[in-house]
Amino acid sequence: MSEKDFIIVGQGLVGSILALTLEKFNKSFIVVDCVNETSSSKVSAGILNPISFKRCINSWKANVLNPFSISFYKETNVKLQSNDFISLDVVRIFSSYEEQNIWHSKTGDNRYNLFLSSDFDLPKSNIVFPYGGGKVNSCGRLIVKDFLSSCFNYLNKKKAIIRVNSIQKAIPKINGNYCVQNYKAKHIIYCEGLDMLNNPIFNYLPIIPNKGELLKIKCAELPNVLLSKGIFVLPNNSKNNFTIGATYDHKDKSKFPTRSAKIELLKKFNKIGDFNIKIIDQTVGFRPTTVDRRPLVGEHPILKKSYVINGMGSKGVMMAPWLVNNLIRHIIFNEALEKEASIKRHEKKLKKENIDFASQLCVN
Ligand SMILES: Cc1cc2nc3c(=O)[nH]c(=O)nc-3n(C[C@H](O)[C@H](O)[C@H](O)COP(=O)(O)OP(=O)(O)OC[C@H]3O[C@@H](n4cnc5c(N)ncnc54)[C@H](O)[C@@H]3O)c2cc1C
Structure with missing residues (x-):
């Protein structure tokens, strides 16, 4: 058996980012992925946008997540010799005078004007601006499908990924190691997107398609x-x-x-x-959304060294690089996990069958 530091289950957006980040920390890993052409990542529009337009405010932790993710993707473009991430500005077309007023007041507020701007420049076109518009700075687009292919090719060359025909269920823990095919590792991280609903260890977590x-x-x-x-x-x-x-x-x-x-x-x-x-x-x-709109990150309460990272909702592109980094630093250096994202908040939802299943997986 080949020994690795980590097994990563799933090579969607999150699993890919996790693999690239573990490499930066000089940790060895094997990714196990079941190809799914209709996964969230494969369909994603891939927009990185720090603003929640409904209330014209920064989205959750945008001040931290936005610069972190942009520098991650720029670095990744270089590493993968790809152009999967492109920096873009978003031009917002206002729908009412009320929106226009709120926007202009926010551009004078230091909490928001990192991202919001009143100026925008558009080539002449048929677009109608009855109430004007504004610009969101520091946005971008990850062509997620291409990013997954670039990552697959990169990992495949390093023999760091295996593809399976159906989703891996019930990965056992034998003498303290999780085992998949010819690989064993002390840690396993599940990045399964909505397939987490079929995972008897973590399906107590409330994820909503x-x-x-x-x-x-x-x-x-x-x-x-x-x-x-x-x-x-x-x-x-x-x-x-x-x-x-x-x-x-x-x-x-x-x-x-x-x-x-x-x-x-x-x-x-x-x-x-x-x-x-x-x-x-x-x-x-x-x-993969959650009721409280916060991601799901952390260690299984019973099955130790078994982790999950999921619930990216519609902001996966901006959130995943920072959250992955946070989880890895938590595992390696025992740094605190982001409290609002921690799965500890759902511990009461753990069912008897989840506990029984987790116990059955441990051999010795
Ligand atoms: C229409 C649409 C538009 C979107 N637009 C945006 C956007 O503009 N910006 C944005 O940030 N986000 C957007 N999103 C959301 C974003 O795409 C998701 O949050 C993100 O892709 C989730 O990635 P993931 O890696 O968690 O899951 P997934 O993409 O579901 O990947 C999981 C992978 O793991 C594999 N897998 C799962 N379980 C197992 C197992 N047990 N064994 C082996 N393999 C397994 C699956 O086959 C899959 O390959 C959009 C989503 C949709 C549907």
Whole structure:
């Protein structure tokens, strides 16, 4: 058996970032992943945006998470010799005078003006600005699907990843080591996204699938910037290709695109201006969200050295690099875990079957 410091379960956005970060800490690892073409990461729009537009405030810990994630992805572009992360500004088109007033008052407030700006510059286009607009600085886009491929190729060359045909269930702990195929490690970290719901060790954690739909369109009249007004309009890699999104629905569990989502997205898009478009595709994915909108990070209460990192919701791109770093430093240096993200807050939800299952996994 080959001995590693860590086993990582799942190579979505979080598992990939975890692998790259462990490497920085000179820790050895093996990633085990079951390919899922419709995983949250594969469908993701990949926007890194520090602002919560609903209330025009910084999103959770944005002052810390935003600069950390941007420097992580810039460094990763160099390491992977890729261009999967692109820095972008978001142009916000105001929907009312009220929004305009709130925005302008926030640009004079030191708590928000790191990200919010009243000035923006747009090439001439059909976009309508009845109430004006503003700019969010320090945003970006990770082309998540490409990032996962770049990471896979990088890890594969180092023989640090194995692909399996179905999700790995019940990884046993034998004489203090977790064992997968020919590998053993003292620590295991589950980065399973929504598949965590099928994991009998961690499925007591309250994760809620939230369906999101996106439209891929072709349009020659849109500027090559990221626009926001109720939805995002996101320029894609190829010329005149854009993504419009996204919808949010925690009730519909079907994997199929819906007519209602298409209508909703087009209705919002038409409020941005009058454009000739051709719809190329409609995609569907599920975000791993939590009720209190905080991620889920920490060690299993019974099964020691077994960890989870999940619940990234719709902000995975900005949150994951810092949270992963926080978890690794907690494991290696015993530094404190971010309290609001810690799974300790859900310990009371642990069921008898979770405890029984965890105990069965330990051999000797
Ligand atoms: C429509 C849509 C738009 C989005 N847009 C944005 C956005 O603009 N910005 C943003 O930040 N976020 C966005 N998100 C959310 C973001 O994509 C997710 O938060 C993030 O991708 C979650 O990544 P993950 O690694 O936790 O999970 P996943 O992407 O689900 O990855 C988990 C991986 O682990 C594998 N796996 C799971 N269990 C096992 C097992 N037991 N054994 C082996 N393999 C296993 C799975 O097959 C998969 O490959 C969006 C999501 C959707 C659906």
